[in-house]
Amino acid sequence: MPTGTMLPDLRAVLFDVDGTLIDSLPGVLIAIGETVEAFVGVRPTDSEIRALIGVPLTGQFRIFGAADDQIGAMVESCIERIEELAHLETTFDLAAETLALAHERGLRTALVTSKSRPEVAPFLERFSHAAHVETVVSASDVTHPKPNPEAARLACERLGVEPHQAAMIGDSVYDLRCARDAGVMAVAVAYGAGAREALVAEDPDLLFDTPEALLDWAHTALPTLTCPARS
Template structure:
């Protein structure tokens, strides 16, 4: 890759919040008496919470979101961690002169709180959340927004994420797409959407920059 800016997904890519997300959904589903169905809802990770709430409880989406936020806050600090090597990777990228940004379907408040808690915020220049766009991922709008903030053209940027939503958004925006296998999706699931590169570690990612 020949890039000047690197965009990162947040949950499942930079921060390991999959256990927190699963626990929170389990509590919400139990509270509302919704069928768990082997955690099928986890396949929606990467979409905005409002969209997920509307899918499972269209008439009570706001209540679903409020309950989700309340449950998640109780274990947020306990179950929010940067993936091993994430902070160091960001520091390396920044010191090499790359622009950096986060493109996430998380709401702005919890996204910024997660970045601050993990220390990742020190190495991120721009953050685009579900609250900042009209059409979230897999639409390319959030990626275009981040590129605008970083004054970077699509052909000079890469976007790494752990779900197909990230890959599709990046491809539609015209950036180099990188699938990360340590998050929500398997290598096979990522490959179905043909990212430019699939990596199994931060070292492998850095080697391809």
């Protein structure tokens, strides 16, 4: 699809959080590494952790060898450590402006994230564009989180749109698989944690290398609804 094409039938935009709207990677790498080392005894490499960004913490810890009876304490400890390191988190300002633009043009907006509710709540308190988010689908809201399509479908249901009327923007293969299998337009961004070659291999509908390119596309492609979809 040409990146300059207007999408007149688009009614909603779904955004991943980590690696798409914010760069939380520095703190996440430290927190997950420390948590796994403390409970499992072996610290995963940064590359191993990066490869699982987009998988809920419970799934990551199981992959790194944690026992089922350790998972709850590990998640609690890791979330606490991530919040201690929140000063390392930065916003991709132009990606956040894309969210704001979608909202201002009358499109429905949602966050679709592998964060759990306890992780999402403090993030929203400090996220300067939280007012532009209509609903949040977290890992706590679904039985099967990303890459399963359940989260994207639930977001569309909450927003009152059909999947083919929505686009989902994310930086991981899990985002793209979730979008594709839900029937939602899959928009990849290669400035986050996901490897560009892995994103390309998923054959997304669109791929942008920078937040600037994403915002430029949004200015051209997002329709302005005279009767906002959320009214």
